[in-house]
Structure formats: C-alpha cells, structure tokens
Amino acid sequence: xxxxxxxxxxxxxxxxxxxxxxxxxxxxxxxxxxxxxxxxxxxxxxxxxxxxxxxxxxxxxxxxxxxxxxxxxxxxxxxxxxxxxxxxxxxxxxxxxxxxxxxxxxxxxxxxxxxxxxxxxxxxxxxxxxxxxxxxxxxxxxxxxxxxxxxxxxxxxxxxxxxxxxxxxxxxxxxxxxxxxxxxxxxxxxxxxxxxxxxxxxxxxxxxxxxxxxxxxxxxxxxxxxxxxxxxxxxxxxxxxxxxxxxxxxxxxxxxxxxxxxxxxxxxxxxxxxxxxxxxxxxxxxxxxxxxxxxxxxxxxxxxxxxxxxxxxxxxxxxxxxxxxxxxxxxxxxxxxxxxxxxxxxxxxxxxxxxxxxxxxxxxxxxxxxxxxxxxxxxxxxxxxxxxxxxxxxxxxxxxxxxxxxxx
Amino acid sequence: xxxxxxxxxxxxxxxxxxxxxxxxxxxxxxxxxxxxxxxxxxxxxxxxxxxxxxxxxxxxxxxxxxxxxxxxxxxxxxxxxxxxxxxxxxxxxxxxxxxxxxxxxxxxxxxxxxxxxxxxxxxxxxxxxxxxxxxxxxxxxxxxxxxxxxxxxxxxxxxx
Amino acid sequence: xxxxxxxxxxxxxxxxxxxxxxxxxxxxxxxxxxxxxxxxxxxxxxxxxxxxxxxxxxxxxxxxxxxxxxxxxxxxxxxxxxxxxxxxxxxxxxxxxxxxxxxxxxxxxxxxxxxxxxxxxxxxxxxxxxxxxxxxxxxxxxxxxxxxxxxxxxxxxxxxxxxxxxxxxxxxxxxxxxxxxxxxxxxxxxxxxxxxxxxxxxxxxxxxxxxxxxxxxxxxxxxxxxxxxxxxxxxxxxxxxxxxxxxxxxxxxxxxxxxxxxxxxxxxxxxxxxxxxxxxxxxxxxxxxxxxxxxxxxxxxxxxxxxxxxxxxxxxxxxxxxxxxxxxxxxxxxxxxxxxxxxxxxxxxxxxxxxxxxxxxxxxxxxxxxxxxxxxxxxxxxxxxxx
Numbered sequence: 001x002x003x004x005x006x007x008x009x010x011x012x013x014x015x016x017x018x019x020x021x022x023x024x025x026x027x028x029x030x031x032x033x034x035x036x037x038x039x040x041x042x043x044x045x046x047x048x049x050x051x052x053x054x055x056x057x058x059x060x061x062x063x064x065x066x067x068x069x070x071x072x073x074x075x076x077x078x079x080x081x082x083x084x085x086x087x088x089x090x091x092x093x094x095x096x097x098x099x100x101x102x103x104x105x106x107x108x109x110x111x112x113x114x115x116x117x118x119x120x121x122x123x124x125x126x127x128x129x130x131x132x133x134x135x136x137x138x139x140x141x142x143x144x145x146x147x148x149x150x151x152x153x154x155x156x157x158x159x160x161x162x163x164x165x166x167x168x169x170x171x172x173x174x175x176x177x178x179x180x181x182x183x184x185x186x187x188x189x190x191x192x193x194x195x196x197x198x199x200x201x202x203x204x205x206x207x208x209x210x211x212x213x214x215x216x217x218x219x220x221x222x223x224x225x226x227x228x229x230x231x232x233x234x235x236x237x238x239x240x241x242x243x244x245x246x247x248x249x250x251x252x253x254x255x256x257x258x259x260x261x262x263x264x265x266x267x268x269x270x271x272x273x274x275x276x277x278x279x280x281x282x283x284x285x286x287x288x289x290x291x292x293x294x295x296x297x298x299x300x301x302x303x304x305x306x307x308x309x310x311x312x313x314x315x316x317x318x319x320x321x322x323x324x325x326x327x328x329x330x331x332x333x334x335x336x337x338x339x340x341x342x343x344x345x346x347x348x349x350x351x352x353x354x355x356x357x358x359x360x361x362x363x364x365x366x367x368x369x370x371x372x373x374x375x376x377x378x379x380x381x382x383x384x385x386x387x388x389x390x391x392x393x394x395x396x397x398x399x400x401x402x403x404x405x406x407x408x
Numbered sequence: 409x410x411x412x413x414x415x416x417x418x419x420x421x422x423x424x425x426x427x428x429x430x431x432x433x434x435x436x437x438x439x440x441x442x443x444x445x446x447x448x449x450x451x452x453x454x455x456x457x458x459x460x461x462x463x464x465x466x467x468x469x470x471x472x473x474x475x476x477x478x479x480x481x482x483x484x485x486x487x488x489x490x491x492x493x494x495x496x497x498x499x500x501x502x503x504x505x506x507x508x509x510x511x512x513x514x515x516x517x518x519x520x521x522x523x524x525x526x527x528x529x530x531x532x533x534x535x536x537x538x539x540x541x542x543x544x545x546x547x548x549x550x551x552x553x554x555x556x557x558x559x560x561x562x563x564x565x566x567x568x
Numbered sequence: 569x570x571x572x573x574x575x576x577x578x579x580x581x582x583x584x585x586x587x588x589x590x591x592x593x594x595x596x597x598x599x600x601x602x603x604x605x606x607x608x609x610x611x612x613x614x615x616x617x618x619x620x621x622x623x624x625x626x627x628x629x630x631x632x633x634x635x636x637x638x639x640x641x642x643x644x645x646x647x648x649x650x651x652x653x654x655x656x657x658x659x660x661x662x663x664x665x666x667x668x669x670x671x672x673x674x675x676x677x678x679x680x681x682x683x684x685x686x687x688x689x690x691x692x693x694x695x696x697x698x699x700x701x702x703x704x705x706x707x708x709x710x711x712x713x714x715x716x717x718x719x720x721x722x723x724x725x726x727x728x729x730x731x732x733x734x735x736x737x738x739x740x741x742x743x744x745x746x747x748x749x750x751x752x753x754x755x756x757x758x759x760x761x762x763x764x765x766x767x768x769x770x771x772x773x774x775x776x777x778x779x780x781x782x783x784x785x786x787x788x789x790x791x792x793x794x795x796x797x798x799x800x801x802x803x804x805x806x807x808x809x810x811x812x813x814x815x816x817x818x819x820x821x822x823x824x825x826x827x828x829x830x831x832x833x834x835x836x837x838x839x840x841x842x843x844x845x846x847x848x849x850x851x852x853x854x855x856x857x858x859x860x861x862x863x864x865x866x867x868x869x870x871x872x873x874x875x876x877x878x879x880x881x882x883x884x885x886x887x888x889x890x891x892x893x894x895x896x897x898x899x900x901x902x903x904x905x906x907x908x909x910x911x912x913x914x915x916x917x918x919x920x921x922x923x924x925x926x927x928x929x930x931x932x933x934x935x936x937x938x939x940x941x942x943x944x945x946x947x948x949x950x951x952x953x954x955x
Contacts, residue, residue: 074880093476101476104511165785165792165877168430171608175439182451189455189528195511203516204453230429234422237786237876390789390879419927421934423875430607430874440611 048072054392056085062159062396063403067380071389079384079392081377086407094367099125099199099334102367107193109371110405112155115148115184116347117405118197123278124343124354124367125199126328128336136324137201138279143214143317144187144196145279145345146310150221151180152348153307157228160300160397164241169228176224179217186210199334201327215318221311229304242296246383246395249294256382257375260350262399265302266294272346280320286313296398303400306348335362342370349373349400369408373401450530450562455510457531457559460501460550465524467496471514479504480514501547506539525550530562580682584662592817594624600869607873634806639711642803646709651804651811654702658818661695664688665825666750668835668854680835680854681750688749689737692826693730696781699819700726706812707800719800721880722790726781728884732891733777736770739895739902740830743767743916749826753834759913760841764831765920766905768927769898771831773891775867778823780887782816784868786875787883824864825857832860 054067064085070078090109094102106121107114119141126133133141154177158170181191186207188196196203232238248258250267263270271288273281289305291298338360344353350372359365376399383395441448450456472480483500512527549559598613598620605612614620638647668680685691700723707719743763744752756762764771780787791799804812828834835853839845878886905915 097476101474101513104476104509104513108509161876165788166875167604168433168608168873171610172433175609178439185454186451187453189451189453189512190510193509193511195513207452227429231426231874232876235426235876236417236422237878240882241876241879388879388881419931419934421931421938424931425938426874427870430870433609434603434606436609438606438611439609442611442614 049077052389054079062401063406065377065396065401065403065406067392067396069389069392074388074390076384076387076389076392079381081380083374083377083403083406086403088408090408091367091369094364096363098362099336099364102364103197103199104193104195107195108404109369109408110152110347110349110352110373110402111192112402113148113152113348114192114194115144115196116345116352118194119145120343120345120347120352120354122197122199123345124341124356125334125336127341127343128339128356128358129199129330129334131200131328131330133201133279133328134325135280136322137326137328139317139321140202140206140326141197142279142281142284143314144184144194146313146317147180147183147214149348150307150310150314151177153303153310154180156303156348156397156400160394160400161232163393163397164238166232166235166238169231172224172227176221183210183214183217198327198330200330201325203327205326211318211321215315218311218314218318222308225304225307225311233301233304239297241391241394242300242398245296245387245391246398247293247295248379248383252382253294253379256379258350258379260346260348260372260376260400261299261302261306262350262376262379264289265291265298267292272344272351278345280317283320284313284316286316296394299398333362335360344370347372349402349405350376352405371405371408373399373403373405374408377401377406447562450532452530453528454530454532455512455527456562457529457534458503458508458510458515458525458527458550459529459552460547461524462498462501462547462551464520464522465498465501466520467498468519470517470519471525474513474517476511476513477507477509479507498547501550503545503550505534505545531559533560533562576676576678577682580680581663584682585659588659588662588818588821589814592814592821593628594621596817596821596865597627598623599865600872603866603869604873607870628810631806631810636806636808637803639803642711643709646705647803648808650702650706650709651808651815652702653705654699654815655811655818657695657699657702658815658822661692661822662818662825664691664749665822666753666829666834667857668852671852671854679750684748684750686746686748686751689741689747689752689826689830692749692822693734693737696819696822697727697730699815702812702815703800706804710800710803712803715800715802718790718802722783722800725783725787725790725880725883725887728887729777729780729787729891732773732887732895733781735892735895735899736767736774736777737830739770739899740767742899742902742906744830749829749834752830753836756833757836757840759916761913761916761920762831762833762836765924766902766916767831767898768920768923769894770902771827773895773898774831775823775827775864777887777891778827779868779871780883782819782823782868784820785872786877789877789880789883792877820865820868821861824861824868827864828857828860 050071052069052071054069056064056066066082066085068080068082069076088108090105093105097105103118103121106117110117154173158173161167161169161173184194184196185191187210188194188203248262248266250263253263253266253268259270267290269288269290272278273286274288286309287305289302289309291302336358338358340355340357342353342355344351346352351370352372353370355366355368355370356364357366357368380395380399383399384392387395467482467484469482472478472482481500481502481504482498484496484498486494487497489495510527515523515526515528518525601623602612602614602620612620613623616622616626638644663682664685666679666681666684670677670679672678703719703726704723705719707715707717707722710716740752740763741747743766744755746752746755752763779785783791835857837848837851837853837856839848902916902919905919907915909915
C-alpha cells in the first residue's frame with residue numbers, strides 16, 4: 001500500500017518538475033532577444049538567480065540578523081530577513097515574575113533605548129492600577145526619554161555612517177553619547193540597562209547638580225549636531241548613497257504598520273507624543289519633523305531634526321522642574337484588577353507598546369510587547385527589491401533595528 | 409536656484425566643508441581615557457559588585473524573592489543564642505555572579521537600614537580566568553571580597 | 569680604485585627597496601592610524617612604543633608569524649604569485665622618481681634618482697597597470713565566488729581610472745614638453761611656474777583618479793569590510809596579505825610622488841625668487857620633496873576619515889562620465905593657452921590667474937550662499953529654546 005503511495009508521490013513529483021521545466025523553457029524562449037536567438041544569448045540575458053546569505057555574523061547587520069538574498073548579479077530580487085537568533089523568551093519571563101521584576105527585562109529588549117522600554121512597561125501597569133504619576137516624576141521621565149532618544153539616534157547616526165563608509169561621525173556621535181550615558185549612570189547607576197523607572201514613578205530623585213550639568217551639556221548639543229550635518233547632509237557622496245534608496249509611500253507605511261521616523265519621512269505626520277500625549281507632552285512645545293519623499297535621505301533628515309527637537313524638549317522640561325514627589329501611591333504588592341490594557345509610547349524606533357493581560361494576581365497572565373523594530377523590519381523585503389546589494393546595508397541601517405527588540 | 413546649486417557642485421563646497429570639520433577636530437581636545445592608567449570614577453549610585461553585611465542581615469530572604477533571575481540562594485536555621493531566644497543563623501548565602509544583571513532589585517527589597525546587601529561599591533573589575541571558582545560567590549566572598557583574587561576594589565587614577 | 573659606474577645605482581636600488589617598505593610599515597601605517605584617530609577626537613595607537621612608534625613592528629611580527637593558509641582548491645602557484653605581482657610593480661615604479669637634485673658625494677655628483685628615462689611618465693603608467701594583474705589573479709586564484717567578483721570589480725575600477733589619470737598627465741606633458749620626470753621638474757624651475765597653477769583641473773583629476781587607483785576611500789568599495797562582496801584579499805593571510813597591503817601603500821606613495829613631481833615642483837623650494845624667503849633655500853631639495861609627499865599622504869588620510877564611499881556603479885559613472893570629458897576639455901584649454909603665445913609661457917601664466925581667480929570667486933560666492941541659506945533655515949524652524 002505504502003509502496004503504491006510512494007511511487008505515486010514520486011510520479012507526481014516527476015510530473016511537477018517536468019511541468020516546471022517546460023514552463024521555464026517556454027518563458028525563457030519568450031524572453032531571449034530575437035536578434036541573435038542563439039543558445040549563448042539565451043543564458044547571457046536571462047535572470048540568473050543566486051541565493052546569498054547575508055549571514056548572522058556580519059559587521060553591518062546591527063546584531064544577529066540573517067537576510068536570505070536572491071540576487072541577479074548585483075540586483076536584489078528578494079530579501080527575506082531571518083530573525084530569532086537573539087530570542088530569549090522575554091515575554092514568558094514576564095509571566096513568571098511579578099510586575100516590578102519585569103522592568104530590568106525590558107531594558108534588554110531595545111538595549112540602545114532602554115528608558116523608553118521601561119517607560120512603556122510602567123505606563124501599561126500604571127494604567128491597570130490607575131495610579132497617577134506625580135508631576136515631577138512625569139517631567140523627569142520625559143527628560144530621560146528624550147535623552148534616550150538623543151542617545152539612540154546618535155548610535156543610529158554613527159553606525160549608519162560607518163556602514164556607508166563615513167567613519168568619523170561614529171566617533172563624534174559616541175563622544176556625545178558617552179556624556180549622556182554618564183548622566184544616566186549618575187542618575188540610576190547604570191549606563192545601558194537602566195532600570196530607571198518604577199511602577200508609579202521613579203526609583204530615586206535626581207542627584208544634586210544633575211540638572212545644572214545637564215543644562216550645560218544640552219546647550220552644546222546643537223553645535224555638535226551641526227558638525228554631523230556639515231559632514232553628511234550636503235555631502236554629494238552621502239546624497240548619492242541615500243537619495244532614492246528604499247522609497248516607501250505613505251499608504252504603504254500605514255498598511256505595513258510602520259511607525260516612527262520611517263512613517264514621518266514618508267509624509268504621515270503621526271507621532272504618539274503629539275497624537276496621543278502621555279506624561280506631560282501636551283504642554284511642551286516641539287515640532288514633529290516630517291518629510292515627503294520617503295527615501296533614506298529623508299529618514300536621515302527626520303532623525304537629525306528629531307535630535308534637535310529632543311534638545312528643545314529637555315530644555316523646556318528642565319525649566320519646568322519643581323520639587324515634589326517622585327513616586328505615586330502604589331501598593332506594596334502590585335495586584336492589578338483582572339483587565340487588559342494596551343499602552344504605547346513613542347520610542348526612538350517607533351511605537352513601542354505593551355499589551356498587558358492581568359488575572360488579578362501579582363504576576364501578569366500575559367505581557368505581549370509590540371516591538372517597533374520587529375514591525376519595521378517587515379518592510380525590508382519591500383524596500384530592498386530592485387536595489388543593489390550595496391544598498392542593502394544602507395537599508396538595514398535606515399530602518400534602525402535593534403535585534404534585542406526584534407527577537408525579544 | 410539652479411545656478412546656485414551648480415555653483416555648489418562645481419566648487420565642491422560640500423566636500424570642503426566635510427574636510428574642514430575633520431580638520432578642525434585634529435586640533436581639538438581628545439576624549440580618550442587611557443585605561444588602565446587613567447580611569448573614570450563611577451558615580452555614587454553606580455551598580456557594581458555587591459557586598460553583604462552578615463551582621464545586619466535579618467535573613468528575611470526578600471532579596472531572593474525579588475531577584476528577577478533567582479540567583480540568590482539563602483539557607484538558614486534557627487538556633488538558641490545566649491539569651492535563650494531563637495535566632496536565625498545563615499548557612500548559605502550564594503549569589504551566582506555568572507548570571508547577575510546588577511539590576512539592584514535585591515538592594516531595593518532589603519528592609520534593613522542601612523542595607524545589608526548593596527551594589528554601590530563602585531567596583532566593576534571582576535574578570536576572572538576560571539569561571540566556576542571565582543564567579544560563584546559565597547558568603548565569605550560576599551562579605552569581604554578583598555580576599556578574592558580577581559575582584560579588585562576600585563581605585564581612581566587621576567586623569568592626566 | 570674606480571667604482572663601477574653602476575655602483576651608485578645599486579646602492580640607490582638597495583636603499584629604496586630597503587627603506588620604502590620600512591617607511592610604509594613603520595611610518596605611514598602608524599601615521600594613518602594616529603592621524604585618523606586625532607581627526608576622530610581620540611588618540612590612535614600609542615601603547616606599543618613611546619607614542620606608538622613600534623606599532624608597525626608589532627603588526628609586522630603578527631603578520632609574519634601568522635599561519636599561511638591557502639584555500640583547498642585554489643591554484644597554489646597563482647595564489648602565491650598574486651601578492652608578488654601586486655608589490656613588484658609598485659616598487660619598480662620608484663626607480664624613475666626624482667627625490668632631489670644631484671648631490672655631491674666625494675668627487676661625484678650623484679643624482680637622487682635611480683634612472684632618468686626619457687619616457688618616465690609613460691613608464692610609470694605602464695608599470696602601475698601591471699599591478700592590476702596582481703589583483704585579478706588574487707581574486708581568481710582564491711576559489712571563492714565573492715573574491716573573484718571583488719577582484720574583478722577592483723580591476724575594472726583601476727582600469728577605468730587610468731584613463732583620466734593619463735589624460736590629466738597629457739595636459740602636463742603639453743606644458744613640460746617632455747615625459748622625463750627630471751625634465752618636468754627642470755622645466756618648472758626654468759619657467760618659475762609650478763604646473764599646479766595652470767594645471768589646477770588636471771591636478772584635481774589626477775589626484776581623484778589616483779585615490780581611485782589605490783582603492784582608497786571614497787573609492788574603496790571593493791575592499792570595504794561592511795560591504796557584502798568582500799575584496800580580493802579575503803583568502804590571504806600573513807605575509808601574503810602583508811604584501812598586498814604593502815603594494816597598496818607603495819602605490820599611494822607613487823601617486824603622491826608623481827603628483828609632487830609633476831604639479832608641485834618636485835624638489836624645488838617654494839617662492840625661490842622672493843627675497844624675504846631666501847632662507848628656505850637652506851633646506852635641501854630632498855627634504856622639500858619628502859615634505860610635499862607627506863602632505864599628500866596626509867590628504868589621503870584626510871579623505872579617508874571624512875567621506876562616505878561611492879557605490880560601484882556611481883564610481884564607474886564618475887570616472888567615465890565626468891572625469892574623462894573634463895580631462896579632455898582641460899587638454900583643449902591648456903593647448904589653447906599655450907598656442908596663443910607660442911614659445912613663451914605667458915599663456916600658461918594667464919591661465920593660472922584665470923583658474924585661480926574664477927575658482928576663488930566661485931568658492932566665495934558659494935560660501936556666501938551657504939551662509940544666507942543657513943540663516944533662512946534657522947529662521948524657519950525653531951531650533952533651540954529662547955530662554
């Protein structure tokens with residue numbers, strides 16, 4: 001019985017391949033130029049697919065990302081991201097620990113922008129608990145968020161530059177970032193995996209002199225951003241590498257669910273800080289940079305302008321700081337009511353959200369993360385189609401992914 | 409407008425601007441800190457290597473409960489002390505340094521004042537050659553790790 | 569005893585072959601890393617010796633003691649030959665470069681060049697073309713699809729940028745009326761005019777083509793690490809890689825030396841007729857030459873730390889669609905200037921003033937426009953908080 005099945009399967013397979021070969025031959029015959037019509041021209045002008053592995057180990061994948069490429073010479077026909085190399089089971093870990101214990105795990109998702117991940121987590125739980133965060137805590141949270149946005153965009157700028165051959169903006173950007181990390185270290189004790197927010201507010205108050213030194217530092221930042229712009233923005237080589245690369249229209253962005261600078265560079269003026277204000281963003285005066293083109297150069301400009309706006313926001317918040325409480329009234333054991341909530345904020349990469357399902361105990365029943373890098377990475381095949389292999393590096397950089405967030 | 413763009417393009421203004429930025433930085437102050445001759449002093453809240461004070465510890469195991477990775481192993485038993493009252497005695501207080509992420513939740517959970525376990529020792533130089541012997545800390549090493557061969561208390565060397 | 573007339577030639581050859589690789593390994597590599605570091609607001613390597621002077625030695629020891637791996641199915645003989653083919657032409661080209669005026673040693677005037685061929689420039693162009701073989705064979709013999717592609721790309725780049733380089737040198741040929749490098753320097757001396765001034769466009773084209781010839785940033789796509797298709801030298805390690813490296817940096821030196829000789833007066837001092845600067849004549853010609861070449865190497869390093877890199881098709885388009893037509897037009901302009909005043913250099917002098925004037929005026933206009941544009945841009949979008 002099984003032999004019959006096997007032989008039938010083999011026959012089917014053989015028939016299928018014969019069918020395919022015939023279809024390919026006829027398609028090839030239709031494609032080959034009628035001028036020469038010889039066998040040589042037939043193979044010379046045909047699309048010759050080669051499958052290439054832009055492997056998990058590569059200096060430009062910003063982490064462990066594997067992209068399976070189908071190329072014809074240098075043109076990319078298909079680019080499929082293969083992620084999961086950095087999966088650590090974060091969402092399962094959330095379920096096995098209490099709410100406050102989950103905050104250090106959010107640091108390690110988007111390790112370049114830890115404060116915003118912490119913030120989104122805290123907002124989700126605070127919404128469930130219906131705790132109000134005191135004003136001083138709100139202002140300091142916004143300052144930390146914007147500093148983190150500055151730091152994340154500096155990393156993006158440096159690594160994007162170095163992928164395309166401009167080696168110096170990397171060092172300048174990291175010099176500034178070093179100072180920002182020093183501020184973080186002074187505030188919460190760590191530079192990268194901050195753990196700087198607690199449910200209801202903040203763990204500590206600011207150290208004496210922190211605000212003055214921050215004001216001094218932040219006043220210098222626009223001049224430094226001018227430096228980076230002088231190196232890159234008008235540079236003809238930079239423009240040649242980025243203008244027209246990876247164009248995506250506004251409708252497509254909305255369809256794919258892309259958020260963050262990608263969306264804003266395609267013309268959709270959507271920023272959660274403006275559209276759904278949280279903390280105290282509704283009283284702050286800042287511009288949401290938007291461009292119309294949707295290519296890599298526009299995304300570059302949008303992020304650089306966002307850096308400038310972050311400087312403005314921090315200065316405004318510093319001016320508004322007043323002494324007060326830094327943590328709202330939170331019970332000792334956090335047991336939210338059995339409800340679901342989705343809370344999201346604008347991280348440097350896009351919209352980061354936490355969908356929290358609580359069952360009344362002190363551990364969440366389900367804590368799902370909406371990671372912006374993961375959702376934005378989906379657009380890579382769409383962006384890369386038709387471009388050259390050398391552009392792939394620019395495209396991965398412009399989507400600005402962090403593998404910790406993609407894989408969790 | 410086209411003329412102006414053509415002017416820029418022809419005189420390579422953008423390239424000269426880029427060159428001037430790097431040229432200026434040639435003479436600016438360099439930010440390298442030449443480790444190990446020069447070191448940055450960690451801040452007061454810096455979450456580094458932790459220390460335990462056995463005397464202050466009341467063996468409430470709140471730190472072990474609060475640890476997100478469950479790497480604190482505490483064992484204690486009751487003993488009668490001189491006054492005849494029951495007293496907890498620590499058998500084992502081990503911390504698995506291989507997996508600690510220095511998140512400070514254990515310190516936050518500790519109810520004693522001052523804290524019995526603290527991370528603000530400003531020490532981060534804990535590299536070791538042998539994984540198991542030095543990285544799994546037991547109570548002797550936690551109370552005073554100056555005896556441990558690889559953990560160096562931090563000393564600041566002034567920036568030159 | 570009478571020395572063989574070739575004695576000094578042997579001495580010079582030995583000196584060149586011994587010192588130039590040493591200078592490359594010890595001085596230029598360290599200088600590049602430290603200067604790039606300084607431009608990036610950091611110190612370069614400074615631990616190995618005082619201020620890092622022994623870094624080249626450390627690199628050399630590392631490369632020499634590395635295991636020499638030949639890929640399994642590679643063509644062993646060709647794999648061995650390719651680095652050699654990359655180095656030897658570069659070292660041979662040093663033979664025709666005049667490092668300084670003839671010096672007096674004992675009773676003889678010894679010229680500071682190994683050979684003064686009357687087709688010196690042509691010889692140089694031909695010899696550097698042979699270096700392309702090393703790259704192609706290196707890429708092919710590695711039995712690696714991507715090395716082959718990288719090698720072919722590199723070879724295509726090198727071959728296409730030789731054309732504008734040659735055409736730029738043709739315009740200099742018109743001014744100097746000789747292909748011999750020594751003769752070119754002597755003519756610059758005689759006409760009191762460094763060929764840079766009438767040949768500004770030629771110099772620019774020559775230097776850009778030279779940077780592309782040596783696979784340096786902004787034209788280093790074939791050998792950049794962050795690109796997918798790795799360069800021809802992926803499968804090489806140890807001494808063979810050191811040879812490729814040496815070949816590339818020696819080619820850098822050659823391009824700089826030729827630029828100095830042909831455009832900047834070789835060993836001549838600047839401002840020889842200005843009374844106030846006569847003290848510059850105390851510096852020997854060879855030192856002037858080295859200083860000028862050092863300036864060009866510095867320009868190479870400066871370019872590397874500033875510019876992003878061109879994509880390969882943009883690189884080829886730049887060479888074929890822009891540099892070649894401009895260099896052809898440049899030949900016409902220089903020829904016209906010379907023919908206007910036959911036998912005299914007045915045409916060239918006028919051309920120099922014309923180029924300098926036009927360039928300076930256009931640059932100032934562009935800068936002014938930039939300032940105005942920046943002012944407008946700042947007024948439009950609020951950048952910082954007004955306190």
